[in-house]
Amino acid sequence: MGAGRGQLGRVGRAGVKRVxxxxxxxxxxxxxxxxxxQDPEIEVAGLFTTLNEQFDRVAMxxxxxxxxxxxxxxxxxxxxxxxxxxxxxxxxxxxxxxAACTQMxxxxxxxxxxxxxxxxxxxxxxxxxxxxxGLEPLFPLWKLxxxxxxxxxxxxxxxxxITCVDPRKLPASFATDTGSYLADAENLRALIRKCMTDLRQxxxxxxxxxxxxxxxxxxxxxxxxxxxxDQRIPLPAFQxxxxxxxxxx
Numbered sequence: 001m002g003a004g005r006g007q008l009g010r011v012g013r014a015g016v017k018r019v020x021x022x023x024x025x026x027x028x029x030x031x032x033x034x035x036x037x038q039d040p041e042i043e044v045a046g047l048f049t050t051l052n053e054q055f056d057r058v059a060m061x062x063x064x065x066x067x068x069x070x071x072x073x074x075x076x077x078x079x080x081x082x083x084x085x086x087x088x089x090x091x092x093x094x095x096x097x098x099a100a101c102t103q104m105x106x107x108x109x110x111x112x113x114x115x116x117x118x119x120x121x122x123x124x125x126x127x128x129x130x131x132x133x134g135l136e137p138l139f140p141l142w143k144l145x146x147x148x149x150x151x152x153x154x155x156x157x158x159x160x161x162i163t164c165v166d167p168r169k170l171p172a173s174f175a176t177d178t179g180s181y182l183a184d185a186e187n188l189r190a191l192i193r194k195c196m197t198d199l200r201q202x203x204x205x206x207x208x209x210x211x212x213x214x215x216x217x218x219x220x221x222x223x224x225x226x227x228x229x230d231q232r233i234p235l236p237a238f239q240x241x242x243x244x245x246x247x248x249x
Contacts, residue, residue, distance in 0.1 A: 016043045023047035025063040027160040032115035035140040048080040062164045101133040111136035
């Protein structure tokens, strides 16, 4: 465990709350950082992330450690990493997180912020675990309407890139380092069709959708936004079809 770019620093601005942000490396934590930085009563003092020690990747999203440090560098914030064994018992996880919280307090951190949106059990667990530490839990995105949140993210220019895929589910080309794959309308159509087809298959396999009934279901109609052209791109309606015909699209 350690701060990847030096210590968090014990001296902050007078009258502001010193906060460390739980950094999953994904879009929600990035937006939480943006929101926190708009609050004049909060100073974001650093980021903290759990790492899978065996694979040297972010425990939550499997992002490489190198990329994680590049994100912290871009944000201009010190990074506190908490290594976790693989597999990791809940007891060991809580022991290591307690040690990290002790370090945070010793370095003048007053609160821990999370990018959680609406999972009540996750929030309750975080609040319970932080209660004995003296650290205040903050949830800057809590219960924000997801459609409104997504529009705000897009309008801000924030971009999300796919950095890791399961090649059994999607072609490796979906994990691109250019960020251009999903910007292409045809690729996006293929992705949505793939997801919809997989969903249909899963529902049929679990008995939640009758195979005969789904054949007569109305076609799906989806609309996406292409920010490059600033216009709506209608995706043509399509009927459900056998996944064997679309799995490699």
